[in-house]
Amino acid sequence: MRQPASLDFKRQLERDGVPAPAAGIDMDLVRDCIHCGLCLPKCPTFRALHHEGDSPRGRMWQIKEAALGLVAFDDPRFQAHIYQCFNCRACETACPSGVQFGSVMEMARAQTPPQNRRDRMVRALLLNGLLPHSRRLRTAGWLYRAIRALRLAALLRRSGIWRILPLGKFAAFPPVGDTSPRQVPLAALTPAQGARRARVGLLTGCIQDEMFHGTNRRTALALAMNGCDVVLPSTRVCCGALASHAGEAKTAERLAGATMDAFNGQGLDAVVVNAAGCGSNMKEYEVQLRNDAPRREAGAAFSRTVRDASEFLVEIGLRPPSRLIPLRVAYQDPCHLVHGQKIHRQPRHVLETIPGIELVEMKESDWCCGSAGVYNLTHPEISEEALAWKVRHIVDSGAQLIASANPGCILQIGMGLQRAGHDIPVVHVMDLLGWAYGDVSQRPPVVRQAMA
Ligand code: SF4
Ligand code: SF4
Numbered sequence: 420m421r422q423p424a425s426l427d428f429k430r431q432l433e434r435d436g437v438p439a440p441a442a443g444i445d446m447d448l449v450r451d452c453i454h455c456g457l458c459l460p461k462c463p464t465f466r467a468l469h470h471e472g473d474s475p476r477g478r479m480w481q482i483k484e485a486a487l488g489l490v491a492f493d494d495p496r497f498q499a500h501i502y503q504c505f506n507c508r509a510c511e512t513a514c515p516s517g518v519q520f521g522s523v524m525e526m527a528r529a530q531t532p533p534q535n536r537r538d539r540m541v542r543a544l545l546l547n548g549l550l551p552h553s554r555r556l557r558t559a560g561w562l563y564r565a566i567r568a569l570r571l572a573a574l575l576r577r578s579g580i581w582r583i584l585p586l587g588k589f590a591a592f593p594p595v596g597d598t599s600p601r602q603v604p605l606a607a608l609t610p611a612q613g614a615r616r617a618r619v620g621l622l623t624g625c626i627q628d629e630m631f632h633g634t635n636r637r638t639a640l641a642l643a644m645n646g647c648d649v650v651l652p653s654t655r656v657c658c659g660a661l662a663s664h665a666g667e668a669k670t671a672e673r674l675a676g677a678t679m680d681a682f683n684g685q686g687l688d689a690v691v692v693n694a695a696g697c698g699s700n701m702k703e704y705e706v707q708l709r710n711d712a713p714r715r716e717a718g719a720a721f722s723r724t725v726r727d728a729s730e731f732l733v734e735i736g737l738r739p740p741s742r743l744i745p746l747r748v749a750y751q752d753p754c755h756l757v758h759g760q761k762i763h764r765q766p767r768h769v770l771e772t773i774p775g776i777e778l779v780e781m782k783e784s785d786w787c788c789g790s791a792g793v794y795n796l797t798h799p800e801i802s803e804e805a806l807a808w809k810v811r812h813i814v815d816s817g818a819q820l821i822a823s824a825n826p827g828c829i830l831q832i833g834m835g836l837q838r839a840g841h842d843i844p845v846v847h848v849m850d851l852l853g854w855a856y857g858d859v860s861q862r863p864p865v866v867r868q869a870m871a
Contacts, residue, residue, distance in 0.1 A: 443668075444486040444526050445709075451518045452479040458510035463787050464503055467804045472500040475510035475520055482527045492530045501527055502534040503801060505794055506664050507787035508758035521699075521759060522706050528666020538665075538797040545793065546667050550625045550657045551674060560629030564597055597861070602632045609639045609649040616646035616735055620682045620690040622701070625657035627694045627826045633861045634846075637853025638693045638728050644856045645738050649691075652681035658692075660700035660755075663707055664792040671700075675707045676714060679721045690721070693728040693849050695825035696792065699759030701725045727756060728849055729765040729824065737772050740855035745775035746869045748851070749818035751809070751832060752785040753825035766824055766848045773855045775869070781816035783808065790831035806835040814841060819865055821845040 458475040459465050465474040472481065481497055484490045490497050501524070508521045533539045549555055605623065619642060623635050639649045659674030678701065682690050692698035700707070702725050704718030726734065748770055756762045763785075770778050789795055789805030809832060813821055821836075821843060823829050833845040844863035854862055854870065862870070 443530055443710075444482065445523070446483075446486060448519050448523050448526075449479065449483050449486060451516050452476065452483075452514075453516050454480065455515070457515060458513040461509045461513040463505055463507065463509065463789075463805050464801065467801055468503065470500075472496070473503050475514075475518075478504060479518065479520070479523065482523060485527065485530070492527075493532050495534075498531055498534045501531050502538065503798060505754070505787045505789070505791040505805070507754035507791060509754065509785070509787065512758045512761075512785075522703065525663055525666060525668075525706075529668035531666065535797065541793045541796050542665065542667060545796075546662045546665060547670055550661060551670060553655050556625055556629060556657075563629065564599060568599060597630060597632050605632075605636060605639055605651060607651050609643045611646045611648045612644050613646055615648060617688040618648040618650065618686060619731070620650050620652060620685060620687045622658060622678075622690060622692045622694070622697060623651060623655060624692075624694055624697055624826075625655075627697070628655065630830070631826050631847065634693060634850055634853075636860075637847075637856075637858050638691070638849040640856055640858055641728070641732065641849055641852045642691060644740070645732055645735060647735075650685050650687065652678070653685075654681050656681045658697045658701050659707065660694075660696045661792050663700050664696070668707075668710075671707055672711060675701075675704050675718065676711075679704070679714075679717060682721070687724065689726045689731055690724050691726055691728050691731050693824065693847065695727065695753035695756035695759070696827060698725060698727045699755035702760060727760060727762055727765070727824070729769045730760070730762050732852075733765040733768050737769060739772050740774070740852065740857075742855045742857060742870060743775040744773055744851060744855055744866065744869055745777075746865065747777045747779055747817060747819045748822050749779050749781045749813065749816045749820075750784060750848070751781070751788065751813075751821055751823040751828060751845075753823055753828045754785075754787050754791070756824055757785045766822070769848055769852055770822060773851055776851070779816050779818055781818065782812040784812075788828050788831050788835070790825075790827035792827065795827075795831055802831075806831060810835045810839050810841070813843060814839075818843065820863070822848045822851055824848050 454476050456476050462474050471477040478500055481500055485492050485497060504524060506521060506524050510520050533542060549559060621639055628635060642649045656678045657674050658678045659671040663671035692701060702722045704722045705715055708715045708718040750767055750770060767778060770776050787805055788809045789802035795802040824847060829845050836843050844865060
């Protein structure tokens with residue numbers, strides 16, 4: 420009897436010897452997939468597109484074929500299936516075989532030309548043209564906040580002009596984040612309150628620092644209130660997460676090296692990160708730097724010191740804040756925290772430690788909101804479908820406020836709720852903790868009223 424094609428293919432590889440795989444794809448990681456399909460029910464793009472090629476199993480199969488030269492990396496169908504992936508890594512959590520899907524996908528994307536014009540533009544303007552350049556980013560951040568401060572966002576949104584701009588979706592001005600054009604820089608050292616328990620570095624980041632500078636300040640406060648000296652990096656750096664997830668390997672590698680250098684030699688017990696995508700990326704610098712033998716080991720050592728902010732605070736024993744925030748709060752799991760870093764319990768523990776907060780669970784809190792790095796810019800239609808699911812589940816949860824732990828998710832969900840006409844604020848877990856420790860800045864009205 421004729422064997423199914425998959426068995427034929429595997430036997431052929433075993434019999435004939437595996438052809439030399441494409442450089443840059445680790446075939447050991449690819450072969451971990453046994454094509455069982457248990458990940459399919461957890462894959463948002465499979466649910467949206469109903470196509471095996473847009474499932475984790477289908478993508479692993481195609482990556483193997485491309486690596487072995489059986490399909491071209493620039494085959495348009497291959498490109499579509501690779502770039503239509505959220506890279507949310509929900510399949511990793513579901514997989515019984517331990518497939519490191521995120522790493523394999525990033526290796527595959529590094530070989531695969533961008534799928535469409537939008538993708539090329541996002542890479543040129545944002546990933547390579549803006550984020551790695553501190554001064555340009557400062558100017559763009561100032562402009563963005565100035566437009567929000569002058570309340571021009573709604574006017575510009577209504578004008579429709581942003582639809583013709585390459586990064587139009589960014590310009591939709593979600594109702595979250597900082598609005599003051601002028602930022603008060605964080606101190607190079609925020610000293611520990613009470614007995615010192617640790618000396619930590621804090622990644623302030625690129626987009627995070629421009630749009631959520633207040634969250635960085637409250638993260639530093641929360642760490643200091645828990646006995647940590649908080650040290651900033653010697654220069655402001657982008658960790659390379661967005662570039663890496665998009666397959667811009669060279670840019671990601673360069674930014675990984677710069678980030679390590681910026682924290683080097685400061686005698687730190689840990690490097691704390693409050694952006695899930697950045698933390699996940701920085702915990703995998705060994706993979707990022709796989710082509711740079713001398714730095715690869717240093718990357719692995721650096722990664723061992725990286726902690727998400729909630730993860731770190733729970734690890735050292737969180738000191739409960741004293742101020743009451745009597746609100747019903749739902750937590751949205753960022754993919755790169757729950758699937759990328761396997762951190763599920765700690766942010767919920769932080770929220771439950773804040774007096775007054777009633778934590779409610781929303782359906783599918785660990786499903787991607789469609790932000791997915793730069794995905795909402797490159798593939799807005801599929802992203803919108805995921806966002807619509809998310810908004811529905813948030814509304815059904817009855818929460819008065821949403822907490823999350825990643826700037827991309829906070830922007831995307833804030834925008835989705837605003838467009839659907841729901842006045843439910845989206846904030847970072849560290850915002851709530853900072854307010855409960857006594858910071859009174861930037862509280863949304865519902866928080867101000869609850870704390871009055
Ligand atoms: S990625 Fe894991 S769960 Fe999905 S098909 Fe492969 S082995 Fe099975
Ligand atoms: S990373 Fe997410 S979107 Fe991509 S295959 Fe896995 S589950 Fe599906």
